[in-house]
Amino acid sequence: MIENKNGIFLNKINLININKKLNLPLYIYNYKKIILNFFFIKKLKFFFFFYIKSNYNIFLLKLINKIFFKFDIVSIGELKKIILISKKKPFIVFSGSGKTLSEILISLNLTIFSINIESIQEIFKIYYLMKKYKKNINIMIRINPNINAKTHKKITTGIKKNKFGINIFNLKNLLCLNSILNIKIIGYDFHIGSQITKISPLKKMFKLINNLYKNNKYKYLDIGGGIGVNYYFNKKIINFSKYYNEINKLIKKYKIKSKIIIELGRYVFCNVCIILSKVNFIKHNKKNFFCILNLGMNDILRPSLYNSFHKIESFNKGKNTSFFFGPICESSDKFLSKKLKVKNNCLIFFYSTGSYCKTMSSNYNSKNKIFEIIIYKNKLKIIFKLENFKKLIKNYV
Structure with a gap:
């Protein structure tokens, strides 16, 4: 100004x-700055899904839909907003730890890109509705890796006391169960927190990913999002390009061939x-x-x-x-x-x-x-x- x-x-x-x-x-809002942020995001060779919960203004969602066409939702209300603004079917990932039967059923009827499951109980709900209504859907498994994202305690999501995701012990039980249920698993989902300003938590996460990847090479790997923004302006934090350059190095280091999904919300419109x-x-x-x-x-x-x-x-x-x-x-x-x-x-x-x-x-x-x-x-x-x-x-x- x-x-x-x-x-x-x-x-x-x-x-x-x-x-x-x-x-x-x-x-x-400053439209010029929005377009500049879009430019940086498009340079990434990843699947970008926009976290609607960060900003669900209809005008801004139309901009996202026109350029990226991919959304991460946590409620049926968010899904309805996407349907309202979309002329053709976008890619939708349904996240969240408390999906209802009606939300899962609507997702099945619309055959969205993926439901990201967070508990063994949730996979039973999906299986029940799939059989009852003779529908199929892809799922990704959200992992709770017990890794501290080194962010504010109220926006960290990947440690064992958080409600999000499935821990490694229950993951083995879920995979064993799904060998009977036979629901199509297309990937793992990791989202350890928001406003992440250091690369060290991601290094720990990729080490765990590598161990899981040896056993199950799924098509997609959702590494979450959460890159921090500089609210203080004069404070030094890792910038957008360096952050994702470091992630690319980790992908090469562990020879991960899955398609990488990132979930961005805060970075897109915050500044x-x-x-x-x-x-x-x-x-x-x-x-x-x-x-x-x-x-x-x-x-x-x-x-x-x-x-x-x-x-x-x-x-x-x-x-x-x-x-x-x-x-x-x-x-x-x-x-x-x-x-x-x-x-x-x-x-x-x-x-x-x-x-x-x-x-x-x-x-x-x-x-x-x-x-x-x-x-x-x-x-x-x-x-x-x-x-x-x-x-x-x-x-x-």
């Missing part, structure tokens, strides 16, 4: 004017979006200034849920403040930040908010879900309208 005496500009759009036209807070909000008012006691924003944990939950950091900037600056809070009636409705100069009604920007932010938003405190807009060819396009009161109450009877 560029600030001068005429305003604050992003791709020739004056954000001051947005404040005059639309209610704040709101999400702003292409900001939230524009403003200061409601400033209060202070003898020790601290408290900056109360019009943006709350209902709009961006990650700071309250994970104590996660988002870079914050202020414009139209005034006094120093120590703490930033939202308007929600919870003490946890606060944001991590350095001290910033602020005054009443000044604009506040939150960075890296394109993934796992709007999808986690809620109507807590009976708040409306906020606008999403995109800067597309130097014009503003609304891609999610501000909710109204009728939307909040329409399902009550």
Whole structure:
């Protein structure tokens, strides 16, 4: 962004004017940055599946569908969104540890690319429905390798106390069982966590993959995703190209011939979006200034849920403040930040908010879900309208 005496500009759009036209807070996506991220992803010689749970805005899903045509889902609601935007049948992987009978049945009827199973009980459900309705489907087995992804404890998924995947002991039992059931297994699935910033956990994972690969050379190997993004901007982490160059080295080292699947969510949209909000008012006691924003944990939950950091900037600056809070009636409705100069009604920007932010938003405190807009060819396009009161109450009877 560029600030001068005429305003604050992003791709020739004056954000001051947005404040005059639309209610704040709101999400702003940068189309040029989205296309740049797509370019880097397309350079990978892997099967890329987009994790819908990271961002399920219909406009953005249409962009993904047009270029990549592959999705990873965890609910039937996500599946319906893909059906809504797709003119022809895309590749769909159904992940998640709690699939219902109805979700499995719909997947069977649509003959999706694969159901990624996470328990022995789940394979019995699939087998029962396959026989009852005389349908076939491919499955991949999600492994819990008991490997620490060295990320936040609430987004690690591959250690033994996590609910995800099948451990190595039960894997042997499952493969023995499937020799009787005879469901087509097309690959293994590993997803050890999100926001991974080091290669060392993946080295451990590939060592385990090699041991499994000696016994069962399946057609596909899903190595998960989870590459971290730089929320801090000034912090050094492994970059996208180096991360996947290291993975390629591991694939060559262990002579893995399977087709490689990666599941990307956070990386695709995280750094292409900001939230524009403003200061409601400033209060202070003898020790601290408290900056109360019009943006709350209902709009961006990650700071309250994970104590996660988002870079914050202020414009139209005034006094120093120590703490930033939202308007929600919870003490946890606060944001991590350095001290910033602020005054009443000044604009506040939150960075890296394109993934796992709007999808986690809620109507807590009976708040409306906020606008999403995109800067597309130097014009503003609304891609999610501000909710109204009728939307909040329409399902009550």
